[in-house]
Amino acid sequence: MATAEAEPAAAPAAATRPPWTATLHGWVVTVDHKKLGILYVLMAVGFILVAGAAALMMRLQLWAPNLALLPPTTFNQFFTLHGTTMVFFVGMPLLIGIANFAVPLMIGARDMAFPRLNAFGFWATLFGGLLVYFSMVVPGGPPAVGWFAYAPLTENSFARGPGVDCWALGLIVSGFGTTTAAINFAVTTLSLRCPGMTLRKVPFFVWVMFWTSVQILVVMPPLTAALVMLEFDRQLGAHFFDTQAGGSAYLWQHLFWFFGHPEVYILVLPAFGMISEVVPVFSRKVLFGYEFMAAATAAIAFISLGVWAHHMFAVGMSRALDLFFAAASMLVSIPTGIKLFNWLATVYGGKLVLKSPMLFALGFLSMFVIGGLTGIILACAPVDLQVTDTYFVVGHFHWVLIGGTVFGIFSAIHYWYPKATGRMLSERLAKWQFWLLFLGFILTFAPMHVAGILGMPRRIYTYGPGRGWELWNQLATLGALLQAPSYLLFAYNIVASLWKGKPAGDDPWDAWTLEWATPSPPPAYNFAVVPTVRSRRPLWDLKHPDDPDWKYE
Amino acid sequence: MTDLSPTPDAPEVLPESAVAPPDHTAGVEGRPEPHKAGMVCFLVSEAAFFSTLIMAYVIFLRHGSAGPTPAEALSLPLVLGNTACLLLSSVTVHLAERSLRKGNVGTFRLLWAATILLGVLFLVGTAVEWRGLIRDHGLTIGVNLFGTTYYTLVGFHAFHVTLGVLSLTAVLGVSARGLLPGTAPLPVTLVGWYWHFVDIVWVVVFLVVYVLGR
Ligand SMILES: [Cu+2]
Numbered sequence: 031m032a033t034a035e036a037e038p039a040a041a042p043a044a045a046t047r048p049p050w051t052a053t054l055h056g057w058v059v060t061v062d063h064k065k066l067g068i069l070y071v072l073m074a075v076g077f078i079l080v081a082g083a084a085a086l087m088m089r090l091q092l093w094a095p096n097l098a099l100l101p102p103t104t105f106n107q108f109f110t111l112h113g114t115t116m117v118f119f120v121g122m123p124l125l126i127g128i129a130n131f132a133v134p135l136m137i138g139a140r141d142m143a144f145p146r147l148n149a150f151g152f153w154a155t156l157f158g159g160l161l162v163y164f165s166m167v168v169p170g171g172p173p174a175v176g177w178f179a180y181a182p183l184t185e186n187s188f189a190r191g192p193g194v195d196c197w198a199l200g201l202i203v204s205g206f207g208t209t210t211a212a213i214n215f216a217v218t219t220l221s222l223r224c225p226g227m228t229l230r231k232v233p234f235f236v237w238v239m240f241w242t243s244v245q246i247l248v249v250m251p252p253l254t255a256a257l258v259m260l261e262f263d264r265q266l267g268a269h270f271f272d273t274q275a276g277g278s279a280y281l282w283q284h285l286f287w288f289f290g291h292p293e294v295y296i297l298v299l300p301a302f303g304m305i306s307e308v309v310p311v312f313s314r315k316v317l318f319g320y321e322f323m324a325a326a327t328a329a330i331a332f333i334s335l336g337v338w339a340h341h342m343f344a345v346g347m348s349r350a351l352d353l354f355f356a357a358a359s360m361l362v363s364i365p366t367g368i369k370l371f372n373w374l375a376t377v378y379g380g381k382l383v384l385k386s387p388m389l390f391a392l393g394f395l396s397m398f399v400i401g402g403l404t405g406i407i408l409a410c411a412p413v414d415l416q417v418t419d420t421y422f423v424v425g426h427f428h429w430v431l432i433g434g435t436v437f438g439i440f441s442a443i444h445y446w447y448p449k450a451t452g453r454m455l456s457e458r459l460a461k462w463q464f465w466l467l468f469l470g471f472i473l474t475f476a477p478m479h480v481a482g483i484l485g486m487p488r489r490i491y492t493y494g495p496g497r498g499w500e501l502w503n504q505l506a507t508l509g510a511l512l513q514a515p516s517y518l519l520f521a522y523n524i525v526a527s528l529w530k531g532k533p534a535g536d537d538p539w540d541a542w543t544l545e546w547a548t549p550s551p552p553p554a555y556n557f558a559v560v561p562t563v564r565s566r567r568p569l570w571d572l573k574h575p576d577d578p579d580w581k582y583e
Numbered sequence: 584m585t586d587l588s589p590t591p592d593a594p595e596v597l598p599e600s601a602v603a604p605p606d607h608t609a610g611v612e613g614r615p616e617p618h619k620a621g622m623v624c625f626l627v628s629e630a631a632f633f634s635t636l637i638m639a640y641v642i643f644l645r646h647g648s649a650g651p652t653p654a655e656a657l658s659l660p661l662v663l664g665n666t667a668c669l670l671l672s673s674v675t676v677h678l679a680e681r682s683l684r685k686g687n688v689g690t691f692r693l694l695w696a697a698t699i700l701l702g703v704l705f706l707v708g709t710a711v712e713w714r715g716l717i718r719d720h721g722l723t724i725g726v727n728l729f730g731t732t733y734y735t736l737v738g739f740h741a742f743h744v745t746l747g748v749l750s751l752t753a754v755l756g757v758s759a760r761g762l763l764p765g766t767a768p769l770p771v772t773l774v775g776w777y778w779h780f781v782d783i784v785w786v787v788v789f790l791v792v793y794v795l796g797r
Contacts, residue, residue: 143617213624221617247624251632259639262735267725269648270639270735276648276728285635 061145062554063134066152068450070127071443073156074120075521080163081115082517084108089474089510092503095495105491106174107193111162113177114197117293118204119159121431124439125300126151126211129239132446133215135545135552136233138224138561143217144210151211158204165196173197176489178290179260181271181282186264195264198257205254212246215239224544226563230324231583233543233566234317237324238303241331245292245299248335253289256282283345287338295334297431298398299327301438302369305391308441309373311541312388313380316579319372320566326365326372333362343411344418352411359409363402370399385539386460390441393468397433401426404479419489421502422482425475432471440467440520447524448538452550453531459523466516473509477502542567622773626780629743633784636739637791640732644796650727653797656720665708666789669744672701673782676751676775684766688758695755698778702748709741733792740788743781750774 048056057065088108091100100108130148134141142148165172170191175183184194219240223232232240260282262268269275271282310317317323339347339355347355373395382388404426408414417423440463447455481502486493493499537546544561545552546569565571565579644653679694713734716722724734754770757763763770 144621209628213621213628216624217615217617217620220620221614223614225612243624247628248631251628252635255632255635255639259735262724262731268731268735269725269728270643270731276643276646277731278642281639281642285639 061141061149063130063142063145063148064450064552064554066148067127067129067131069152070123070130070155073152073159074123074127075524077115077119077123077159078517079521081112081120082514084112084115086510086514088112089507091491092493093507094504095493095500097492100491102491103171103174106176106489107172109489110173110176110179110197114162114201115159116431117177117297118201119155119162121297121435122208123155125242125297125435126155126208128304128439128442128446129215129235129300130211131450132442132545133218133236133239134222135449135548135556136236136543137219137222137227138544138557138563139218139222140556142214143222144214147210148214151207151214154207154210155204158200158202158207160200161203162197162200164200165193168192168196178286179282180286181260181277181279182273184260184264184282185272187274195261198261198264202254202257202261205250205257208246209250209254212243212250215243216247219243224557224561224563230321231563231566234306234320234323235300235303238299238306238327241327242296242299245296245331245334249289249292249296252285256285256289259285280345283342284339287341291338291341292334294427294430295330298434298438299330301394301435301442302327304438304442304445305373305394307543308387308391308445309376309395311445311539312383312385312391313377314383315376315380316567317372318375319368322368323372326368329365330362333358333365337362340409340411340414343414356409356411360406363406366402370395370402383539385444386455386457386464387441387445387539389461389464390437390444393464394434394437394441397429397437397468397471401429401433404429417482419487420482421478421486421488424488425478425482428475428478432475436467440464443524445539446545447527448531448534449545449548449550449552451528451531452534453527453529454534454538455523455527455531459519463516463519463523466519467513470509470511470513470516473512474506475509477505477509481506537569542569544568547572616769618769618773622776626776629780630784633739633787636732636736637787640736640791640796643728643732646728648727648729650730651720651722653729653733653792656716656722656729657793657797658715659793661708661712661715662789662793665705665712666785668701668705668708669782669785672698672705673779675701676778680767680771680775683768683771686766692755692758695751695758699748699751699755702744702751702778705744706741706748709737736788737792740781740784743784747774747778747781750777 057069060066060069085108087100088105091097091105130142163172168191170189170193173179173184173189173193173196175189175194175197179194179197182188184198219232219236223229229237259268259270263270263272263277269277271277271279273279306317306323337355337359339351340359343352343355377392377395404422408417408423408426444455444460447453481499482488484498484502486497486499486502493503534550536548536550538550539546544557544563547561548556561568563571565583567579571578571580675694675698679691679698682690682694722730722733724730751774754763754774757770
């Protein structure tokens with residue numbers, strides 16, 4: 031078996047430690063879901079530092095009117111790389127990576143259903159990302175088209191260098207990786223749950239990953255098709271999006287957003303699942319309204335497939351389409367609201383344990399709702415027409431993606447790090463990280479809403495004085511400077527705690543799902559004996575034989 | 584009672600003497616067979632891919648631009664032959680599976696080979712059709728929107744037929760070496776499903792491109 035090499039770190043037998051080349055080889059050829067999960071996370075941490083640096087440079091450029099820190103083209107390339115990286119090579123790999131680690135353990139399985147396909151998924155994602163960044167060394171440099179790459183800006187006539195090709199091919203390659211990961215999650219959840227774990231008894235995070243996978247399976251291929259069409263246009267002289275030859279820029283928008291909107295939920299549903307694991311454990315209560323939460327998840331997965339054109343109100347579709355997509359978009363707020371109230375009800379009356387995972391979970395609960403509210407504002411077509419493509423939109427989606435996805439991810443990493451490594455993260459650093467991020471995040475993105483309402487368009491590399499935008503830009507830049515160290519602290523914490531962290535033990539949070547029944551870090555085979563469960567909280571049953579959950583469920 | 588045994592001093596590698604780790608790819612009793620479930624998921628994503636291409640074809644239909652139109656360029660006789668090949672191949676692959684289930688390996692191999700042959704015939708037919716389109720009608724991918732969408736859609740389908748032919752051939756090779764045990768081995772079932780899927784896509788493509796869109 032290829033997984034026979036030693037687990038990293040925490041190996042007391044230093045005398046028999048294999049040479050570092052053997053360890054490296056073990057990681058490169060691994061098909062173990064835990065190691066692949068860790069590799070996904072490490073890759074994303076690398077990309078987040080790069081794309082974050084780009085963001086910081088852009089904020090500095092916008093500090094004051096008419097600065098010349100970044101030339102216009104460089105600025106355009108930076109926001110393109112920043113957006114693409116954060117969505118495809120930070121957000122999704124983090125969520126997929128964490129799920130890769132956790133899902134098989136949570137359902138009592140030995141590995142994912144297709145371990146080698148799983149490894150393929152990771153490497154495809156990594157090489158896709160590297161292909162996008164390869165554009166840094168091609169003539170003309172990286173693409174300067176924005177992360178949604180509207181046609182015909184991406185066509186040969188406007189983007190002459192191979193930057194756009196690197197971008198499109200990179201996303202096609204990583205898209206294959208993401209699709210295979212989705213197949214793996216769906217099948218693992220359907221087929222490999224341990225005996226007794228019916229679909230109504232899966233840990234909530236697993237349920238959510240299943241629906242996320244369904245979404246990926248449905249929306250990733252259309253993006254691939256659109257990217258293929260784009261490459262056919264550029265390389266073979268086809269005319270899909272070539273407006274001069276009758277092609278349609280409008281078609282690209284539909285195809286892109288048919289992927290792009292559900293992508294928002296692909297990025298946030300797993301965070302919902304992570305929060306749904308952390309909040310109950312740190313409130314010392316069961317998740318309130320599991321069935322409603324489960325139904326709401328499926329509802330979101332379905333409804334979000336039919337709302338994409340709310341990104342296109344300003345294009346001038348028909349009145350009927352505007353009405354339909356506005357109404358459908360607002361519909362999503364119902365299942366999302368159900369979830370929010372269920373989390374609040376879980377917290378309510380609980381014995382809160384304010385450790386770092388819970389801190390980030392509470393950050394999620396408070397911030398995500400604000401991003402949701404500005405989302406409802408933007409779903410009103412008339413309002414959207416006023417603020418579309420302004421900083422209001424930038425403020426909104428960063429609020430959702432950081433306030434929702436990133437807080438959820440940090441919560442999950444602080445929650446499962448002890449399981450993955452056998453060491454605790456430093457709580458002190460985690461608290462610093464949380465408060466810097468929390469305050470820096472608000473300071474960065476709240477002023478953007480105001481700048482947007484004042485008419486500041488997104489994606490401008492500078493602006494003239496006297497429009498009243500200076501203050502808001504300066505606040506946002508200060509916020510970015512406040513946020514930046516929190517990511518560095520995090521990177522430092524996850525590395526340093528490998529050596530300095532307190533030993534975690536099997537179950538540091540007194541939690542209830544199966545992964546905490548394994549040693550930390552879990553052995554390659556996960557469970558020596560296939561567990562059998564009778565309730566949603568098998569470890570509670572184990573710890574409280576006098577009062578097991580299965581009597582009540 | 585919950586049956587869990589947290590092992591405080593778990594070994595790196597499970598000793599031979601311990602309970603062998605389950606062959607996890609076999610799945611858990613009463614659950615869908617993983618490979619079959621995986622194939623279904625894969626085909627769902629393929630369906631989403633082809634839906635997009637078909638949508639693009641329909642949207643650009645009759646977007647009058649210079650160059651040959653579908654009515655001028657596409658001729659039915661050849662493509663009807665192609666379609667017959669593909670439909671027939673779905674029947675042969677089905678019958679092949681059935682004979683294998685009855686234990687009739689020889690018939691299975693014969694019908695399976697016939698499926699491959701029909702697939703190859705379809706590809707040859709497509710090649711002949713494309714040669715005619717390019718030579719006689721001057722229709723290339725860059726000529727107009729019809730060329731753009733037609734070659735993309737039909738080309739991706741033909742690409743999938745090619746993958747199917749290769750998979751079918753691989754299965755036949757494995758079977759010829761006697762390495763396909765049982766009466767319903769997974770590779771046969773899964774490649775069969777894939778082949779049926781490619782056929783169904785063709786039926787839709789045929790209706791959209793050659794019947795409704797002409
Ligand atoms: Cu949207």
